[in-house]
Amino acid sequence: EIVMTQSPATLSVSPGERATLSCRASQSVTTNLAWYQQKPGQAPRLLIYGASTRATGIPATFSGSGSGTEFTLTISSLQSEDFAVYYCQQYNNWPPYTFGQGTKLEIK
Amino acid sequence: EVQLLESGGGLEQPGATLRLSCAASGFTFSNFAMTWVRQAPGKGLEWVSTISGSGDPTYYADSVKGRFTISRDNSKNTLYLQMNSLRAEDTALYYCAKETGAYGYSAFDFWGQGTLVTVSS
Numbered sequence: 335e336i337v338m339t340q341s342p343a344t345l346s347v348s349p350g351e352r353a354t355l356s357c358r359a360s361q362s363v364t365t366n367l368a369w370y371q372q373k374p375g376q377a378p379r380l381l382i383y384g385a386s387t388r389a390t391g392i393p394a395t396f397s398g399s400g401s402g403t404e405f406t407l408t409i410s411s412l413q414s415e416d417f418a419v420y421y422c423q424q425y426n427n428w429p430p431y432t433f434g435q436g437t438k439l440e441i442k
Numbered sequence: 443e444v445q446l447l448e449s450g451g452g453l454e455q456p457g458a459t460l461r462l463s464c465a466a467s468g469f470t471f472s473n474f475a476m477t478w479v480r481q482a483p484g485k486g487l488e489w490v491s492t493i494s495g496s497g498d499p500t501y502y503a504d505s506v507k508g509r510f511t512i513s514r515d516n517s518k519n520t521l522y523l524q525m526n527s528l529r530a531e532d533t534a535l536y537y538c539a540k541e542t543g544a545y546g547y548s549a550f551d552f553w554g555q556g557t558l559v560t561v562s563s
Binding site for chain 2: 366368370372376377378379380383384389390421423425426428429430431432433434435436
């Protein structure tokens with residue numbers, strides 16, 4: 335089973351600033367990696383798939399990069415609605431699909 | 443517009459049986475794999491099971507293998523999760539999610555709002 339590790343667990347950033355979230359896989363997942371955003375009381379929403387492709391309707395302030403075992407989600411200029419929990423997920427070697435434990439992005 | 447609507451959750455005792463449903467609309471249901479993901483209270487996301495667009499093959503997390511059965515009725519655009527021998531650790535919000543491909547190996551591009559399963563004596 336591939337273990338996905340996200341860092342940091344909590345990230346405090348001021349509105350308007352850039353946020354960088356990391357995700358590491360225990361073995362290569364090539365670019366078969368997705369990022370999801372989850373707000374309180376809501377279902378997860380797909381942001382990025384294929385490590386760097388934005389899903390439909392996702393603004394360009396969100397970008398993904400990386401391949402193999404190291405991945406990054408960058409939010410270039412934080413808006414109030416971007417404060418949420420973010421999960422990475424690999425879909426290269428499954429079953430099982432595996433998620434990271436999440437990074438909570440909070441307002442500084 | 444893609445919509446996924448889960449139902450069937452509730453409060454059950456350990457050992458009980460429950461069947462979840464997920465009614466899908468807004469896309470050609472049979473063309474896509476479908477997945478159940480659960481989230482225990484205050485915890486992260488855990489993959490439970492996946493079924494291909496045709497209904498075979500199916501895949502399960504070790505934690506539910508032998509107890510849960512995923513199925514689909516493509517004529518009714520509905521996904522199911524039969525849950526037997528429920529345990530306290532199955533307590534979670536259960537989401538159904540649409541995959542971007544027919545056979546898995548893909549991300550989950552649409553999610554329902556979830557149905558809550560609570561297992562407690």
